[in-house]
Amino acid sequence: MSYVHPEYLVETEWVAQNLENPNVRIIESDEDPLLYAVGHVPGAVQVDWFSTLQHPLRRDFLTKEKFEEVASNIGITNDTTVVFYGDKSNWFACYALWLFQYFGHQNVRIMNGGRLKWEKEGRPLVKDVPTFEKTSYRATEPDKSIRAFREEVLQQSSAKKPLVDVRSPKEYSGELISMPNYPQEGAQRGGHIPGAVSIPWSQAVNEADSTFKRPDELRALYEGKGIKPDGEVIAYCRIGERSSLTWFVLKYLLGYPNVKNYDGSWTEWGNLVDAPIER
Amino acid sequence: MSLPPKLQEIVDDFSGMTREEKLETLIAYAETFPPLPEWLRERRDNMEPVPECMTPVFLFAEHLPTGRIHFHLDIPPQSPTVRGLASILTNGLNGCTPEEIISVPGDFYLPMKLHEAISQQRLTGFVGVLGHMKQEAVKLLEKKE
Numbered sequence: 001m002s003y004v005h006p007e008y009l010v011e012t013e014w015v016a017q018n019l020e021n022p023n024v025r026i027i028e029s030d031e032d033p034l035l036y037a038v039g040h041v042p043g044a045v046q047v048d049w050f051s052t053l054q055h056p057l058r059r060d061f062l063t064k065e066k067f068e069e070v071a072s073n074i075g076i077t078n079d080t081t082v083v084f085y086g087d088k089s090n091w092f093a094c095y096a097l098w099l100f101q102y103f104g105h106q107n108v109r110i111m112n113g114g115r116l117k118w119e120k121e122g123r124p125l126v127k128d129v130p131t132f133e134k135t136s137y138r139a140t141e142p143d144k145s146i147r148a149f150r151e152e153v154l155q156q157s158s159a160k161k162p163l164v165d166v167r168s169p170k171e172y173s174g175e176l177i178s179m180p181n182y183p184q185e186g187a188q189r190g191g192h193i194p195g196a197v198s199i200p201w202s203q204a205v206n207e208a209d210s211t212f213k214r215p216d217e218l219r220a221l222y223e224g225k226g227i228k229p230d231g232e233v234i235a236y237c238r239i240g241e242r243s244s245l246t247w248f249v250l251k252y253l254l255g256y257p258n259v260k261n262y263d264g265s266w267t268e269w270g271n272l273v274d275a276p277i278e279r
Numbered sequence: 280m281s282l283p284p285k286l287q288e289i290v291d292d293f294s295g296m297t298r299e300e301k302l303e304t305l306i307a308y309a310e311t312f313p314p315l316p317e318w319l320r321e322r323r324d325n326m327e328p329v330p331e332c333m334t335p336v337f338l339f340a341e342h343l344p345t346g347r348i349h350f351h352l353d354i355p356p357q358s359p360t361v362r363g364l365a366s367i368l369t370n371g372l373n374g375c376t377p378e379e380i381i382s383v384p385g386d387f388y389l390p391m392k393l394h395e396a397i398s399q400q401r402l403t404g405f406v407g408v409l410g411h412m413k414q415e416a417v418k419l420l421e422k423k424e
Contacts, residue, residue, distance in 0.1 A: 032334075033397055034359035037306050050398040087357060115357075239400075 001215045004255025008248075009212070010083055010109045012118050018083075019043050025076050025132075029096035030087040030115070031241070039125030041085065041118060045074045045132075049092045049241065053099055067103045068137045075132025078105070085111035085118065089202070089210040095244040098261055102147060104140030110248060113211040120209060146247070148234045148260035150268060150275075153193060156234050157276065162227050163196035164235040166246045167266065171238065172198040174279040187270025191279040193236070197225045201242040204249045218254055229256045236262035236269070282387055283379050286371030293391035301396040305363035308370070312362040315353045323353060327411055334358040336365065336408060340415035348380060348419065349373045350412055360397055364405040368412065377416035383409065 003009065018024045019042050026044040028036045036046040047053065052070060055062055062070070076082060082100060086093035090110055097108045111118070119125070148156070156163055170176040174190035192198070203221055205212055212218070227233055233256055235243040240263030247261040269275055282290065293301060315323070319339055326337035337353040350369050354362045372380055385406055393402060 032358050032360045033401075034302065034306050034309060034363060035357065037302070038309070038356075038359050051396075 001219070003215050003253040005252040008109055008252040009112050011112050012121055012123065015041065015083060015085070015111050015118075016123060021081075023079070024081045024083060025074060026083045026085070026111075027074070027093075027096060028086055028115070029084055029092040031092055032087055035087055035115070037127070039127055042124055042126045042128075043130050044085075045130060047074070047096050049095050053096065061099060061102070064103060064139050064142065067099075068139050071103075071105070071137035071139065072135045075135050076105075076137060077135050078138065079107060081107045081109060083109045083111055085114045087115045089116070089205045089245065090114040091201075091241045091245055094248040095241045098146065098244045098247060102142050104143060113209045116210040145258075146251075146260055148236075148262040150262075150264055150272060152260075153234055153236070153262050153264075153269070154275070156232065157194050157196070160195050161231060162233045163193055164222075164227055164233060164243075164246060164250075165192045165196040165198050166201040166235055166237045166243045167192075167198075168200055169198060171266070172196075174277075187266055189270045189277055191270075191277040193269055194276050194278040196236075196278075197227065199225050199227065199246070201237065201245050204246065212249065212253060215253065218249060222250065222254065229254065232258045232260070234260045234262050236265040238266045239263070240265045282383060283372060283375045285374075286368075286383065286387070289367055289371050290387065290391050293393070298395045301391075301393065305396065306359065307363075308366040309359035309363035312352075312354065312366045313369075315351060319351055319353075326351075326353065327415070334361045334404065336361060336404070338408065338411050338415070340412070340419065342419055343374075346423075347374050347376055348412075348416060350415075352408075360401050361404055364401065365408055368405075368408055372412060377419045380416040381413050381420075383413070385409065 015026060026041055027047050028040050028044045029047050029049055030036060033048050033050065047070070053061055082105060084093035084097045093110055093114060097110060100108055165172050172192050176190060199222065204218060233250060235246045235250065237243040240261055243261050243265065247259055250256040250259045281287065293304070296304065323337065326339045328337055334354060339351045341349040341351060343349055350373055352365050352369065354365055388405065
């Protein structure tokens with residue numbers, strides 16, 4: 001058994017062989033925004049989930065026009081193969097990939113194992129920031145078929161359709177709520193969206209090198225919890241980064257046709273007046 | 280309430296910087312983050328964990344004979360932002376008295392406008408580290424009494 005869409009995954013060795021390939025752009029997206037400056041894969045550019053990909057004012061992503069500017073500045077065309085990698089088992093690499101797909105970039109890959117595996121293999125990290133000739137990138141209208149908004153999540157929950165909570169067990173149970181004095185990252189209520197099953201994101205990756213688990217292991221993991229390929233699936237976490245990883249696994253490694261990431265996630269749901277919660 | 284002079288100096292420096300300068304300065308702080316001293320390495324398991332951080336952060340408060348405090352932290356190199364922020368705290372607070380540390384307001388960093396450079400979440404860890412430093416300072420005062 002192999003992954004359903006293995007073309008969305010490349011190994012570190014493939015990346016090492018394609019560092020000079022003009023049709024390939026390597027993008028680092030990390031949780032820690034300074035990691036890129038400390039050292040990155042030669043020729044890689046940085047796309048920060050926060051400063052690059054968020055709207056400067058509203059709680060939303062950057063606009064289509066702004067995305068076109070970002071893509072043009074890193075010199076990609078609509079046909080460039082874009083390979084994402086990052087720290088924390090590729091959380092934000094998956095998040096950035098998801099957002100590139102949201103704006104219509106089809107040719108995307110994740111570097112299996114991310115930064116951790118690249119480092120562990122003793123591969124080179126450099127400080128030089130590359131520059132590329134500016135392109136005129138044209139994005140498509142946002143692809144809402146991969147992004148869930150709160151109304152939809154409520155309908156999904158009411159209809160008892162599959163919802164996957166990928167946070168840690170303590171966040172799912174509601175034992176962990178935001179700590180006092182930290183309102184900015186917290187939620188007013190703890191628990192999970194009614195009907196959501198708990199499948200922590202980490203169960204999809206091998207701890208030793210951050211690579212994804214084998215296809216049969218992944219299939220058993222999700223199907224064993226009732227998350228099947230037919231029908232719509234919505235994944236969520238706290239801010240949508242960990243669930244991007246689960247979205248990637250379900251969508252491409254397991255080939256589920258209809259998967260959405262709810263990026264509002266618990267920071268929205270746990271603060272939403274009148275939203276149903278289960279503990 | 281005034282901040283300890285060294286911390287005040289850092290706050291003032293940051294408040295006048297552009298976003299890029301803030302990032303560069305944080306990297307410089309991260310790169311000068313001191314390794315854990317030899318004598319603490321064996322005692323690593325006795326250090327205080329800081330659970331507010333998504334990164335594993337350990338803190339040890341060394342009580343100097345003068346009654347002042349010197350903090351030692353252990354933070355993995357894969358987390359330069361956390362190292363940089365922690366380094367600001369140790370540079371600003373090491374050598375202070377417990378009273379000075381306890382009186383640092385939890386929002387002292389707001390004039391630095393760090394949110395221009397890094398996300399709010401990172402700042403949660405920053406405040407978490409400060410909170411633990413204060414706890415250690417309280418412990419030292421209680422010991423004295």
